[in-house]
Amino acid sequence: MxxxxxxxxxxxxxxxxxxxxxxxxxxxxxxxxxxxxxxxxxxxxFTQSQIQRATVVGRGHSCSCSSCVADRGISDWFDRRYDQKQQPYLTAGDNNMDPLSLGWWLSLQRSTDGTLKDVIQKMFKVISPPPTDVTSHQSQCRSCAVVGNSGNLLGSQHGKLIDSHSVVIRMNKAITVGFEADVGNRTTHHFMYPESAVDLAPGVHLVLVPFKLRDLQWVASALSTGEITMTYMRVKQRITADKDKVLVVNPAFFKYAHDRWTERHGRYPSTGMLAIIFALHICDEVSVFGYGADQQGNWHHYWEDNKYSGAFRKTGVHNADFEKEIINKLYAEGKIKLYTR
Structure with missing residues (x-):
């Protein structure tokens, strides 16, 4: 005793x-x-995951991942470019915009009369205003896969890895049926503009990349009356998408990407580049798939038969080589994971 x-x-x-x-x-x-x-x-x-989470948060990380995009002091190069205060998408309160950002955006593709305030107000009568808080929380670890459309995805067998992320971002005409082993089949966010629009499955966020006021009017029309059939070319009159899951890239965020990230190379960033910068602001970990040329140096989409189209590099609108440098630098600085074949 x-x-x-x-x-x-x-x-x-x-x-x-x-x-x-x-x-x-x-x-x-x-x-x-x-x-x-x-x-x-x-x-x-305590379980190993509990210990790891307490250790990570205790170190001052901005999330519960082992490495968090928003963490400062890791890369001076990144810290000079990354502005966590930037709002990636429009909200119902974004009626006034910095005149320089607005002027730059309106000069990209001039179209239609009207003011940004009026167009936004009418748009949010059709689509639901998104939440305004996109700040990461320390208890979260949001892993995001940004999936480009490069032919280098063929034979990669990245499908299961892509689908394992909590957020899967695709863009434009991306096709998954028949290519699941290499590109996966999950999509949570789909970037598009009117001229590249496709129908979406239920539950998928339509992320509109607007180049002009007409594009904001188009998304409202395509989800309601279908009255808009032309921009600078014929576009889909109606699209299938959830009205309460539409996000519209903020024109000011567009200019931020152009100024800080692509450093004004090209007329404006490509949709693929914009999607990566967008992901850096809504995700804690970012993995990038399907960017750049294939192993033979050809620029084409993974679903195309024509491997010598190379349209992306020939337009002169985007600077593909400089954007490639930025993506490689993000990888070198430990801010993204970059997967190639």
């Missing part, structure tokens, strides 16, 4: 000592407070 009492007292003393040491360490290192949980001696200890 005496022996058991000594063991018990010893266990209590050790427990108090552990709490004192832990409290001192937390205070000394300025970590986040940790709740101390007492258990019976026979109970299992």
């Amino acid at each position: 005496l022996f058991k009492r000594k063991v018990c007292l010893g266990a209590v003393f050790c427990g108090i000592l552990f709490v004192m040491i832990a409290s001192h360490t937390i205070h000394k290192n300025n970590l986040l407070p940790v709740t101390v949980v007492t258990t019976h001696a026979t109970s299992s200890s």
Whole structure:
């Protein structure tokens, strides 16, 4: 009985000592407070994932991933470009815009009369205004796959890896049927503009990349009356998509990507480049697939038979080579994972 009492007292003393040491360490290192949980001696200890999460958050990370996009002090190059305050998509309150950003955006593809305020107000009568808070939370680890349309996806067998991400971003005419082993079949966000529009499955976010006021009018029309059939070319009169899941890239964010990231190379960033920068602002971890040329140096879509089209590099609108440098630099600085065949 005496022996058991000594063991018990010893266990209590050790427990108090552990709490004192832990409290001192937390205070000394300025970590986040940790709740101390007492258990019976026979109970299992903290799981490895719980320990890892507490350690990661304790280090001051902006999320619970082992590495978080928004963490500062890792890359000076990244920190000079990344502005966490940028709002990636329009909200119902975005009626006024910086005149320089608005002027630049309106000069991209001039069309239609009207003011941004009026057009946005009418648009949000058709589509649901999105949430305004896109700030990452420390308890989250949002992994995102940005899937380009490059022919280098063929034979990659990346399908299951792509689908394992919590967010899967695709763009324009992306096709998955028949290519699931290489590109996956899940989509949560689909980037498009009126001239590249496709119908979407239920639950998928339509992310509109607008180049002009007409594009904002088109998305409202395509989801309601179908009155708009032309921009600078004939476009889909109606599209299938959830009205409460539409996101419209903020024109000011578009200019931010052009100024800070592509450094004004080309007339404006490509949809693929914009999708990556968008992901950097809504995700904690970003993986990039299907960008650049194939192994033979050809620029084409993975579903095309013509491997020598190379239209992307020949337009002169985007600077494909500079965008490739930026993507490679993001990878080198540890801010994205870059997958090739």
